[in-house]
Amino acid sequence: MNQKEIIELIDNKFGIVKSNIYDEYQLSVVVKKENIFAALALMQLNDFKELSILTAVDWFDRNVFEVVYILFSYTHNQQLILKTEIERDNPEIVSVMKLWEVAETYERDVHEFFGIKFLGNPSLKPFFLHNWLDMPPMRKDFKTQQYSDKVFGKTKEEREK
Amino acid sequence: MKSNYAVLLIAIPLLVAFLQPLFSLINKRLTKWVTFLTIGFNFIYSLKLLNYVMANGAQIAIIGNWKPPFGINLYLSPFSMLFATIIYFVALIVLLVYLIDKPTEVDDRMSIATLLMVMASGAITLTGDIFNMFVFVEILSISTVILISFNNKGISFKGAFRYIVLASLGSSMLLLAIGFIYGSLGTLNLASIAYRFNLLNPVYASVIVFLFMAGIMVEAELFPFNAWVPEAYKGSKSYLNALLSGVVGTTGIYVLFRMFITIFGSGQNHIQVIGSVNFNAVIIVIGVLTTLIGEFSALSQKDIKKILAFSSMAQMGIIAVTIGVANMNSINAGIFHLINHAFSKSLLFIVAFPIINIVGSANIDKWEGLGRKNIFLAIAFAIGSFGLIGIPFFNGFWSKMMIVESVVSAGGWMYLVIGTILLSALVETFYFFRIIFKLFVDKKIESTYSVHIFIYLAILILSIIVIYIGIKPSFLATYIHKAAIDLVDKSHYISTVLGVIK
Amino acid sequence: MISNILLYTMIAAVISFALGQKLKAVRWSFSALFLGYVGFQLYGLYGQWGMVETHNIFSLGSINFSLNFGITKLGWFFAFFTTIINIMIWIFSIVKNMNEKEERGINFLWILLAGSNLAIFFSVDWITFFIAWEIMTWTSFFIITPGWKNSFKAANWYFILSMFGAYAMLVGIWWLYATPAIHTLNIASSIALLAKLSITAPGTVGIIIALFVLSFFAKSAVFPFHPWPAEAHAEAPDDFSPYLSGIMIKYGLYGILLFIVPLFIQIMKVNPNIAMVNGIPVYSYILAWFGAITAVLGTYLAIVSNDMKKLAAYSTVSNIGYAVTSMFILSSAGVTGGLFHVVNHAVFKSAIFLSLGAVKFRTHEREMHKLGGLATKMPITFLTFLLGIIAAAGIPPLNGYASKWIIYQALLSGHFPFLTTMIFLASTGAFLYLFRALHSIFLGQLPRKFNNVKEVPFLMQIPMILGILSMLGIGYAPGIVLKPIGLAVKAMGLTPMTVENTLMVGKLSSINTAVVSSTFIGAFFFAFAFYLIGKKRHHVEPLDNYTAGQDPEEFGLTPELYHFALKFYEPVKNIFRPIEEKLNIKNYYRALVRNANSFGATLSEMFKLSGAGSSMIFVLGLVVIILAGWML
Amino acid sequence: MIQTSTKDLHDSGFEKVLNFFRKRSMWMLHYCTGCGAMELPPTMTTRWDMERFGIGPMATPRQADLLLITGYLSIKSLKRVIRTYEQMQDPKWVIGFGSCTINGGIYYDSYTVINRLSDYIPVDLTIEGCMPRPEAIMTGFQTLMDAIQKGEAVGYKKYKENYEWYKKNQDSVLGRTEPVFTSSEVKK
Amino acid sequence: MIVLKFIGYGFTAIIIGLLFMGIGRKYTARIQRRYGPPFWQAFIDVTKLFSKQSLSHNWIMDFGILMGFAGIVGTILFMPIGPWHFFSLMNGNIVIIMYFMTIGSLGMAMGVSASGNPNSTIGISRALTLMVGYEIPFVIAVIGLIFVSKSSLLGTMVSLQSGGIMNWNIIKYPFGFIAVEMALQAMLGEKPFDVITAPSEIASGPMVELSGKMMGLAFLQHAAQIFLETGIVVNLFLGGANNIWEFFLKQFVLFILSLTVNAISPRFKFEDAVKWLWTWPTVFALIQLLIIILT
Structure with missing residues (x-):
């Protein structure tokens, strides 16, 4: 099943917002938020057994989060990057734990660092950060420099001095 | 000739037995009291006779002054009187309990049966005539059957039926043997039989002895012939079982002693080879088999009556072995062990009766914690079983020591015999211990049954005897020793009965 | 003299039983005082060897049954030291039985048991010996199973084996009496006659010896019969276990020393054509091997057991193994070593069991992995247990070492290489499980539920302190015990070892125990000097430990989890796993x-x-x- | 505020004599916290062989004198470093490897990595370099040994003297109870 | 006078032991082609340890460590060091030496396990099991020697071996020596058998909680132990010495032999260590014993 057929398969099923072929082994498809789950389920049936990573990208200026699912198929030897966009103010998306159990940890990580709620994932607890009370740090509007200066003490002036 | 009144021992119980229906008309409880009193008379009179005979040797009591060997005579010797006294004593104690048992409508027939049974066994020990003995054996088996079946429960009928079948088979064998004896020797008097027995040709003689043995071993509860034992004991009331084992068993063993050592055999420590058949070995093998089977089957039983039944069967087996060994010490040991067994086994049976009523069932698993409820019964049961097992300073210990000594001194393959006996003794100790331990386990039992004072009295008497013999057995030793000498001295037996050696 | 001591014991038993349910402390102190009186009387009897008292009970047929007691050197020695230890134990049980339910019956039976204990040691003829032996079996059985459910299953091992042994002995006794050449019930003369008989009829003599050895081995839990002590001790009441493993298990050894060992010695003297293997009859060599196997088996089973009383019971089994091996070497060092080890074992094992009883009295816990860190809470008990295991492992300053040293002298001078290796393996193994018990119970982390555990009341501490003193005393000057043993060994026909108060001279070398202990103390001061050089050390909480930087509370590390005691010797178990099935x-x-x-x-x-x-x-x-x- | 100069804490008299032995046999706690840990094996083995100076790896803080912080410290690993430091016995010294321990290094603006190690535990010696090579480490050891000999390396005394200050810093990082940015700053 | 002699013995053992350790570290370094610490490094380490602050969890820990060190120092008195011997009567009784050494290990075990750290207890359980492991071949070999020399005193054994190399026991009973040599490797806790203080597995095993002077005492105990164990083997097989320096030289040769094995061999898994000890050295010891019995 080569890359063209994959794109057609998804397109005539759910309608693709955008697709892009990076090279002979990697392609990306952007799907709407409501049929992302169905697309993933479909692709899992078509031999995309492995969910390599689930992450998010913060498009601050477009006030949008882009949730990225990277699948890999051993038989077709293809890496499919499925993306979807959700609004930034109240970020929510369906959890894919039922398809891949490993997604629970990825979603917990993304929730901690981006603040995206995954509906149906029971363990959205704090994960890596040590009693973190501020906003999720990976967001673009989080100013790490000031945070570091406030918590760990200023270093920039000293370096300039 | 004071001994002529000995026949009263037989006559009075017979007379009273037939008057029982009359007494029951006057008052229901009277029959029980009358039986108790007659047996009491019998016991006291036989005790007096025993001391008299101990003092001045064996006596003869001629009935209807026909001189032997034609007339019937009773042979009152230390051996027979000792056994008679023990039988009457055990019967007396059991009747003491029977007195206060709740009255049933069959009481008068029950008392007739007990009277006949005790009278018959007493008579067997005294009689000097073989046919007379057969008649009393018949009476004994009939009355035992009546006794067993009176518990009017299904099991007792089955037990009674099985006993009847075996008893009749046995007595027919007995009759055949007596027929042969009469046919060949022409006499029924035991002394003359003893005198002429070795004139018979050996094969013919051995057949007679085999038949006689088969007949009598049913009463003595020995292996091939004791299939009736467990069912019979299970059927009847537990204190009546004391009669079964104490009276019937003792009589069976008495006859074995008397016939095999004085009459058929040739007296002391001489292998009774009657017609190329080494009867000693035969009896020993039977005895060992009975003990082995008795003990091991008792190990797997849960019902107290069955356990005690198998245990009494095993003890009879041990005594049979002592008869088989037939040297002076073993006879002493056999008699002593029989006496001990009679006392401790009847103590156990009598103690079992109130325990079954308190706990409500004979299954020993239910007995747990009885010690907490009624400490006296638990201790009595413990004393009884200690006596039987043979703990030092209890009565069984001395007889067991003597048995081991006598069997070991016989040498040869006797070590195998003593090995099995002690193995089965070990098994017996184990299962008695399991029961004793269950009694003293820390558990609560509720029950409303109150134990009557007479039962406590009976238990107390027997326990004191068991402990007293254990601590100072010397008083019994003199009786046993005299009885053994009398048993073994064949020529003395013949001469006292027939006056002069013809 | 002896018979009225026994009579007084019977009366005392009845009196103490009659003291009623409430007066528990009075009952036990009365019995302890009574036994003190008996001990005093025994001490008085020291010199009168050979005095015999007979009471005939009855005679029937050709046998007359009579009880006759006499004082022999061996008998007196055993009787005296067992009474002393029994007094020690009863002082312990005064407090222990404060809130026990069954203790009235136990006390009655125990006094009877003490009486039968004396009767065994003072009986001169086989009938009395057998009667006392039976009474001892019965009374001890009832004490082990005081009315609880599971203790019956535990005790019936003990019961069946000892009854089996008793019946074997019964046949043996009467076989002795029945054989025309011997025909006597007196123990001493039966030995001499049997030895003569062994020339003409070795077969019968062999069987008779086998019968007696069977019963003595069954009682002392030697090789084929070794599993029973573990269950019997674990279920027995805590104050009876010291008696059970300190004294009760020694009757078999007393029997061996009374009859079998002198018999072999006589046979060696009298019978030229007995099969010998490097200097001793082949039978006694085989029996020595039984002892060695018991020693090793006992050690292995103790290493893998997790219940503290079972561990102590198996250690008793292995110590019995040492004594049996050294006795059957039949050399004077061997028998002295065996006898001395019996005494030492009684002393240190009752000390160990007393401290275990104290631990159980306070914590009501028997599994070792549930305990821990009790040393700071119960210092005296810890000290007794520590000295107990040092003695049990045979480490020099204490009494265990003296007897082990004599045993090694005997084994090495007698040229038994493989026996020595087995014994040495067993004694090094002993150090394993003894330390494991010390660690799991007293050292390591203290579980929270034992935070307010206090030391046992003072009355219970007295016997422990007495135990410590006797261990140190015998360790320092073994002569006091070795002199009476020398008498007993001479009575058996062997030349006793030359012994002064603190010096023991063996064939291969001799040691002066006083010097050994003082070297240890000297070395201790030498080390203490170094200890003083550094700065003063400061105290740190048990949980403030190296945990690779983790904070224990944050990760739920409780003291119970932190105390490594459950599968302490798993590697040893893995090594022996393939052959474990067959061992069992x-x-x-x-x-x-x-x-x-x-x-x-x-x-x-x-x-x-x-x-x-x-x-x-x-x-x-x-x-x-x-x-x-x-x-x- | 911490006194800059610790003159009065310097060792004196007999301590100086002992310092010779302490200098010659420093046991370092091989606590590989950052990327600098890779530099230690070469210093230990054949080429540079720090054992010449008696310095060797030790497994437990109880026995160690020298704590090497070989790189950046996140908040979680700082917690463990502090506990380990407190478990070590006096006299003890700390060497900070690389710029991460001085001013946060390349992680200066990270929200989890601390910027100045010396705020939390006293650092006797810092070796510059974004992971100093073994030569730098050896010279570092030399300078520490000289400082010990002169009695100036007294970080552990400083820690004891100003414990509250250190504790405050540590709590500010580990035990925070309210968010760092107030709601106003977040809006912008 | 006795006390002075006692202190003399104690100090010689410690000094020689520390010297051996220092030279040993230099020797291992040289094998690894690096300079290695000065030979008196061990002395520096000990003084540093004693100068450091130390902690203890309860009084049993202190008592245990002291007992450990005392046990080993006490045993040294029983061993003849060349011509010197402390006791004339009990000069080197092997049974005493072996049991006195167990005081050392008992004391250390008790002190360390009182600290309550699981690593240390695992270390101790390994140490004790290993002790059973190496005791068997050692004992079998020693029994063989006792049979031959008809006495269990090292003094007599040494006198039997006097006069020329030919009648040293190493020549007369080579198998025995091999067995004891392997057992020595385990006794000293050198590399193939350093399962007890396995730094990578259980954080230096028993010594986890020891700091400052406690660690110093453990260090001295190890030094004295090296001196003791090598001394025993020298007396048993290398025929003791008629002057003190020859004795130290022989000890040193043995120690270097075991260090060479230590420098180049990895560590055994624990069960395999005990199994190995029960197979190879025990086989050699048994061969030796059979030879002695049969001849």
């Missing part, structure tokens, strides 16, 4: 019991047949008997 002798015994039950069940089936069936048996039986009669 309990399966054979369980199979035996199952077969007996099923055999019984099938037999009793025969009696359930119907009327016709039973008459068929009747006839068939008769026919078989007649045929067999004619054939034989």
